[in-house]
Structure formats: C-alpha cells, structure tokens
Amino acid sequence: MKRGDAPGDGPCLLTGATGFLGGHLMAELLARGRRLVIAGRPAGGESLADRIRRLLGWFGMQRREAQLEFLETDFLKPGLGLGSGEYERLRRRGLAIIHCASDTRFAEKNRAAVMAANVTGLAGILELALRSRARCFHLLSSAYAAGIDHSDCREAPVRSLRFNNPYEESKALAEKAVSATCRAHGLPFTIIRPAIVYGDARTGRSLRFNALYHPVRSLLQLRDIYLADIRENGGKRSAASGIRLEDGGGLRLPIRIFIPREGKINLVSVDYFTAAALAILERPEDGAIYHLTSRRPASMTRLAEFAERFLGLSGVEVVIGAAGAARMRNPAEELFDLFIRPYRPYIADCRDFSRENADRATGGAQPPDFDYAIFRRCMEFAVAADWGKKLF
Amino acid sequence: MRRKETPMNDVLRTAKNCRHYAMCKIDFLGSGVCRSGLEKQYVSFYPQGRMDLYAALAEKRIPVTPACVEIADSCDLCGRCDYQCYFVTEMRPTAVMRALKEHIRLHLAGGGEVLAPEKDVILDELRQIVGNDWATNDRAIALTYAHDPCPVAEPRMPGYVVMPGSTAEVAAVVRLLNRHSVPYAVRGNGSSVMGFVMSAGAVIDMGRMKAIAFDEKNWLVWVGAGVAAFDLQREALARGLRVNVAEPAALVCANIMCSGIFSTFSASYGTAADNCIDAEFVAPAGEVFRLGDPAAPNLFGFRREDAPLPGICTSAAIRLHPVTDDESSVFVPFAALDRALAFARELAMRRIGLAVAVLGGEYISTFLSPTRALAAGVKDAFRDKLKIAYLVLVIGDAHALAAVKKMGHPGFDSRLMRILNLGLPSLVSARWLELIGELSDDEPFSYLGLDHFPDLAEAALAPSPAQLVRDVDPELRPFFAALYSRPEMTDPLWLNMFRIVSARMGREKHVVAWIIYLPIDERLVAEIDGEFRRIAERHGLKNDFGFITPLDNGKRCVFEYDYYLDQNDEDEKSRMRQAMGEAGMMIEKFTAATGTVTWIRHVFRQGFSRKESFLYPGAAAGR
Ligand SMILES: Cc1cc2nc3c(=O)[nH]c(=O)nc-3n(C[C@H](O)[C@H](O)[C@H](O)COP(=O)(O)OP(=O)(O)OC[C@H]3O[C@@H](n4cnc5c(N)ncnc54)[C@H](O)[C@@H]3O)c2cc1C
Ligand SMILES: NC(=O)c1ccc[n+]([C@@H]2O[C@H](COP(=O)([O-])OP(=O)(O)OC[C@H]3O[C@@H](n4cnc5c(N)ncnc54)[C@H](OP(=O)(O)O)[C@@H]3O)[C@@H](O)[C@H]2O)c1
C-alpha cells in the first residue's frame, strides 16, 4: 500500500459514529489509543458532541473523550457545511477516512433520501479525501450490495444490476464511486462488507434492534396482545383465531412465517465485526474488498425455534411459499407477515459469500455460530433495553 | 407581567366557564332537557342562564329580582344538565343550580329585598304584541342575554328581552322598536359567541318559533326561526331524509343568516344559498317579504364588508337530501397536510363522497374522547405511535367508499373506527402500536389494508363502553357507559349528521374559530396555517389546525383554524385580542395578494348569498 502503509497510528476521520457499527468502531479505536475526528450531525436538539458523550457513557469510555474532536457536518453541502477556514484546516491534516455514515432504510419511498445520503453525500467525503490527500479511504458497505443477480458473491466489484431495495442499490453505487475515484487519483482504499450485524455475542449488548430483533419483537408484542385477551378479557377473541393457553402455560400462537425458498440468514456479531474491521483497518490492502460474513449462516427454522423457546410460544412454523397464495389463518399471522415483509429477502438468502480477503486480514477468525445461548443473551438485553428506548 | 387569577371556588368557576354553546337547550343525548327551560323558553331558565345568573349574584353584579326567584325555584335539580354539559365540557352545572337555589333561599330567609322591575310603557306595548309572558325587563333575565365569552365583545345589558311567536308579532315588535328608536339584536341560541346577539336596547329571542313543516314532494322543509339543527335533522332522518346543518344547538335560520352553514356535507350539498329554496323575512322597516318574490331585496348578492342585518328571518324552506341505506364512512390517514389536501381535492373533483373533510389531530382526539385527559393521550398516540397527523373523513354510499379503496387509500372504516373509539384508553397505552408506527415509515398505513386487522385491533383494544368511560366522573359513569353502548354514538355517519361532539372543541378552553374560504392549494394553505400558528404562539395561545372541507367540487374549500382561550383570564384575553388583530390583518393581506381568499367575517349576515359570490371574489373585480 502506498500512502496507506502505516495507517495504524495516525488520527482518523470517522463518519457514522453515532450509529451502531460506527459507534463500535469508535470505541475500539479509542481503546487502542487512536485519536479521532468525528464528523456527524446534531439530532433531537442534542449537539454532536453530546450525542457522542452519551455513547461513550454506554461503552464506559467517558475518559477517552480527550482523544476526540467533533465536527458538525452536512455531507450534502459544499465543504461538508464547514466554514472555509475549518475545512481548510481539516484538508491540511490528510487524515485517513473511515466512512460508516449511511441511510440504512430499505423502503422504496425513501429512495431519494437514501440515494442522497449514500451516494451524493459520499461525493463530498471523497472530495475531502482527494483534496486532503488522505492516507486511506475505508468504506463501510454491505454484503448485500452484491444484489440479486448472482448467488456466488465474491470479494470483487458488484456485478448485479438488480437489487432487493434502494438501500442495496445505493451501497453498490457507493462502492463503484469509491473504487473509481480512488483508483483514478491513486488514493488507497478498502471496502468492508458485513452481513447482518447483531449485538455482542458474549454480553448480548447492542445499540440497534432492527434486522434480527424486529421479528422477535413483533412476535413478543403479538403474544402479549393475546395473553392479555386471555387473562383479562376471557380470551374469546383469541379462541376464535385458534390462539390459546397450553397446559404448560405457554401460548399456542399459530403463525406461519412465509419464506420464498429454503435459505439462510447470515448473521455476524458486533464484537466479531469490530475485531475483524480493526484488523483490516490496521493492515489494509489497497483496493481490497472484505466480506465479514458467516460461513455457517443460521436457518429460519432454527431461529423460529429459538424465538418460540424464548417467548414461551408454540405454533410458529416456517413455510416455503408465497404469503399471498395462502389465506391468512388469523390476524396475528397476517400482521406478522406484514411486519417481516422488508426483511424477507434476508431470512431466506441463498447467496454464498466467499471471504478469502477477510480470512487473510483476520487470520481466519470467524463469527461465532448463532446458537440459542447467544440468541437468549441478545434478546434478554433487548427486552431489558426496551428495544432501544432504555439504552442510555 | 401576568395578572394573578382571582381565587374562585369550584362552583363559581363552573358558572363562569359556561361556554354559551347552548348544548343544554337540545336533547342531544336523549336524556331530556331542563323542564323549566322548555316551559319558560327564555335562556335564563335553562342551565346556561342559571350559570350566568349565579355568577352575577355571587359577584353581586345584580340584585335579586322576581325572575331570579322564579328561575331558582323552577329548577328541580333533576341532574339532566350534568349529563349534557359533562358530555361537552366535563363540567357539572347541577352544583351551580343548587348553589343558586341556596343563594336565593338564604337571601329570602334573611329578609333580603326582591327588586321588582320598573314599570315601562314600551314593555307594556311589547306585551300587548307578544303576550305578558314573552317580553320582560327583569334584570335577571336581561343578564343572561348580556354577554358571551367572545374576548372582543363588551357585555351589554338589554333593556328588554322579547320572544315573539309568529311572523306578524316579529313585524309588529320591529315596528314598535323602530317607532321608539330602540336598537335591537336578533338572537337565535346565541352560540355564534362573537358578540353579535347583544344590544343595550332589546334582544329579540326567536326561540319560540319552532314550527317544522315537511313538503317532501318539493324536497323541502319549512323551518321556523326557533328550530335547532339537531331537532330538524332528527325529524328529517325519521323520514329517511337529510338536511345540511352544522352545530346541533344552532338555530337553522340563524345559522344560515350568520355563516351560511358550512359542514363536512358542504362538499356535496354546498353552503349559503345552496341550503334553502325560499325564506320569509321581516325587513328592518317591519314589512314582510319572501326571498323567492321577484320584488324582494336581493339577498343572493354579496358585498365584501361588515354588512348590516338585511332583515329577520322568520322561517326558511330548507333543502332535503336523499339518504341511501348503504351509506357509511372511512377515515383515511395521512402523515402530512399536503397529501391529505391533495386527496380531499381529488375526491371533490371526482365528486366522490357526500361529506369530505381533512381533520387535524386535535379534532379527532377531542371529538372521540369523553374526557380531556383521554383526549390528550389519544392525540399523542395518533401522532407519535400511529404517525397520523391528519385524517380525511369520507362519508358516502357503497360506490363512493369502494372508489376510495380503489384509489389506493386504506382507511379506518366504520367498524374499525368503532373499535378504536371504544378502545381508546387501551390505544393510548398499547405497546404494539409502536411497531405499527415504525412499519408505517416503510409502507404508510399498510396495516389498514389487512383483512384481519379489525379482529386484531378488537383483541388488542378490548373495546367496550365501560372501557371508554373509565375515567369519567364515577357518578356519571353508568349513564355514559349506557350512552356509549348506543351504536350511533360511535358511528361517524350519525355523528357527522348530528354533530353532537364538535362542541367538545371548547372543552378545555373556549374556542375562537378562524374561518376562511380559499382554493385547495397546498402551498397557500400551508402558508396561512403557518401564519395562524406563528401568531398564536407569539402570544402564548393554544392553537391548532381545525378542518378543511372542499367546496364547489374542489375548486375552493372552507378552512377552520382555532385559537383557544381561558374566558376568565384577563391576561389571556388581552393576548387573544392582540392575536386576533394580527390574524385579521394577516388574512386581509392574503386576500389582497391572492384575490381568492375570503374571510368569513364578510359573510356574516350575508349567509343567504350565493356561495359563488364569496368563493370567487375576483368575478366582481375582473369585470
Ligand atoms: C363549537 C362551535 C362550532 C361551530 N361550528 C360551525 C360550523 O361548522 N359551521 C357553521 O356554519 N357554524 C358553526 N358555528 C357557528 C354557529 O353555529 C353559528 O354562528 C350559528 O349561527 C349559531 O346559531 P345560533 O342560533 O346560536 O345563532 P346566534 O348566535 O343567536 O345568531 C347568529 C347571528 O345570526 C343573527 N340571527 C339570529 N337569528 C336570526 C334570524 N332569525 N334572522 C336574522 N338574523 C338572525 C344574530 O343576530 C347573529 O348575528 C360553530 C359554533 C360553535 C360554538
Ligand atoms: N448494521 C448492520 O447490520 C449492517 C450490515 C451491513 C452493512 N452495514 C453498514 O454499516 C454502516 C453503519 O450501519 P449502522 O448499522 O451502524 O447504521 P445506523 O445505526 O443506522 O447508523 C447510521 C449512521 O449514519 C449516519 N447517517 C445516516 N444518514 C445520514 C445522513 N443523511 N447524513 C449524515 N449522516 C447520516 C447516522 O447519523 P445520525 O445518527 O445522525 O442519524 C449514523 O451515524 C452503514 O454503511 C451500513 O450500510 C450495517
């Protein structure tokens, strides 16, 4: 690597630090003594610095604040919305850039915002990288930038032209822009593609409760609706839907989870992600793409069993077929189907991610197999944190 | 500096908070109306009048008069007004009625004076026209006609209150007052609450003229000036017909005269002159004329000014509309006003639906909830959990509602609305709503399209009248539980026809409504909405979007924005007056800049004009 030869020690500019993965990277980089310039935005009346302080508190790292500088930025504005003097000073520092900020919403109706944040906004960061002759540019992408045209996904530029949603498409476009720009200007770069990241496998702690968590939370709330109906209102409405208390006290909640094909759900824990990403950041290979994915992804049937066990349910069944073709048996099944609609492509995934680069960079470290003990730890934490509402 | 509130005991506070919306003068709950009010007819004998009277006596603003004694005596403390008033305002007037009786008892027991009214020749002449019972100068009665909660109207104690019983009597009273140069105000139920119905001379209360005569062959009903909207609608519905009326306690002739009657049904039935086929008037000089007479004064025209009263309407031939047995309702949710407006306009342009309205969160929560506390929770739940900021109400037949569905808008149909309404307390605390809200971020309101969603909502909310009224005053709870078990109480179609919940908008505080006519132009509406909000907020006043109903097939609309006021807080009244001045100027500015905005202020007393003349003010200017 040319300019990126010794990225392990100098300060970095980090975007997306208020998010799940950016936050974890920030914590780990700080733990390793690195100085960071955090580029981000205020929210809900809170300054960027206050938001980050709150996060440091969550990580138990308040003492590390001295290693941080804060820049309130708007990636869509010229000069990232910074004053010309501030931008100039930043430019002169030639920092390595780790770009984690991304609009991670899937829905088609958010296409314009997602494209603006993930593609248009990226251009401003890339411009800073070029103008400051940054030591290296790291893009946090996604394994699902691979799209849906091919099931064998290599650690190589995206070949697909079709995607599950605008989010995936934007990540593919962002990768293209980063590799084209960096190659054209001789700027070292890497692209890191994690699969679906859940909480810390050892502690269950997490900052985000979407993806894996969302279906479990949906089931839990459906369960609670019917338990309340049975316990407080005689359960006539539950009985009409075939929902009842079983002898052992569990709830029989007949819900079919429709998936289009027998596929898997590719999960990696955030502790694995952080360690692997740090290994890459410390010894980056110019132009390399890394799949931080699982070789042994879980099946939906197994996850459904975990959820049943955790929630004291029975009757949850994984069915291969189109949801629309089957008449919904009860309101819970119908609503659950609606809840998981955006996640369906990821819970029956047949894509296979090769990971030679990642193995080389991480010494072959693999994410933990997703077993019930991990599931329970993560979900217990999620419930205690009220799915994010009682995090801080 | 804010003035400190004068300490008031609870009974006096209740008395001084009467809103004057006259809801205790109609039997809107089927629980009966104050018997003495029905017999004596003066507002003074209804709970509303007794509230005013007690406040005045307690504050020693008037002496005890014979009418005071009669008003106090004639109350049998039946408690009906508690049901009615609590339904609207959450107040219980019976405590005031009891205090009034006690006040008079103690006064008399202590040998207090009862001040007989003075002899008066004009009064004698008035009595010769209307009969002894129907004209008075007793100050206790006059007091109950002397003020309303309008923050810009000074109280004016009338010299006489007259209740004529026929057109001939009205004409004779007018001639007599003219002859003696006594100014007068005409009064329906006084619920315009804009200071219009007060006079230092005489107040002519039209309440006795209650004749209703249906002429179904001609699709009209002749309505006397004393007929209230609720009673007329009930009679019409009993014949399988409908009239376009608004506030239930408003007298129909007064309402046409005053604001032309706009309602959610105005989307299809129109407003102003659209509402009636003919009318009878007593002109300011005392002669009688019919609107349909070619020689009659032209009330169809419109002048953009604060117009004088063109005459007293003694009866009107109101248009009847057919009702089909497949009518129902749907509420279509929106997260933003512009999309709700576009949808309402599209419906109106395509002539879909009988009643159409864009409703804000304040109205929905307040109208559906029997208590203020519940309404506050419901408003938050709609906004924060369900991500619903506006609902477009559509009432129509099966074809209209099928068309709404086909247009790709899932909504709350009447079954779901009933479930929601009777399950509101559970809705406020429901955890599962958060998921629904998050989901809405991806596919707005797609859950409403699910076949079984109402079943789920029913299991989750456990709707029941008992649940809905669980924070109602315990003494009134059984009555309210029985009330809400009546299907019409949660049926949006019935509730829109009879409008019995809309006065709840004044439950927390008295409402000052801003009403303007303008094009359904998203930008213009947003600008004006924003201006209303900014002005109110600058003066620290509670305020909110009210509703918008398309008019004339979506070319125009009527827009209500509301400011709220503690009617007994002098400081808030003063801030309201400033805000009203600024809001008035703001409207006039938009009127001048656009040439398409009309303030209802200019329609007052010109409500018999053709709607086209004030909806399209440019027509006159363009010639
Ligand atoms: C909570 C609330 C909501 C409302 N919503 C609506 C609404 O949606 N649509 C709407 O149209 N209005 C609405 N109004 C306004 C109100 O209903 C009308 O102003 C109506 O006229 C009041 O009827 P009233 O009998 O109380 O009239 P009053 O207040 O007694 O009189 C209104 C005016 O008409 C004059 N008048 C009365 N009777 C006659 C007569 N026989 N001949 C000539 N002039 C007469 C009076 O002098 C006065 O100027 C609302 C009012 C309230 C308090
Ligand atoms: N989590 C996963 O399972 C996963 C899997 C694969 C790939 N990834 C990738 O990893 C990266 C981080 O994901 P995450 O899970 O940490 O997401 P996240 O928790 O949603 O955080 C997103 C971050 O991006 C910022 N951001 C979003 N929109 C922005 C905008 N318009 N302008 C500026 N900043 C904006 C957010 O800032 P605010 O806090 O101010 O909104 C936040 O810091 C993303 O690139 C994502 O594509 C994540």
Ligand code: SF4
């Ligand atoms: S507040 Fe309304 S219902 Fe209550 S007494 Fe006054 S007019 Fe009647």
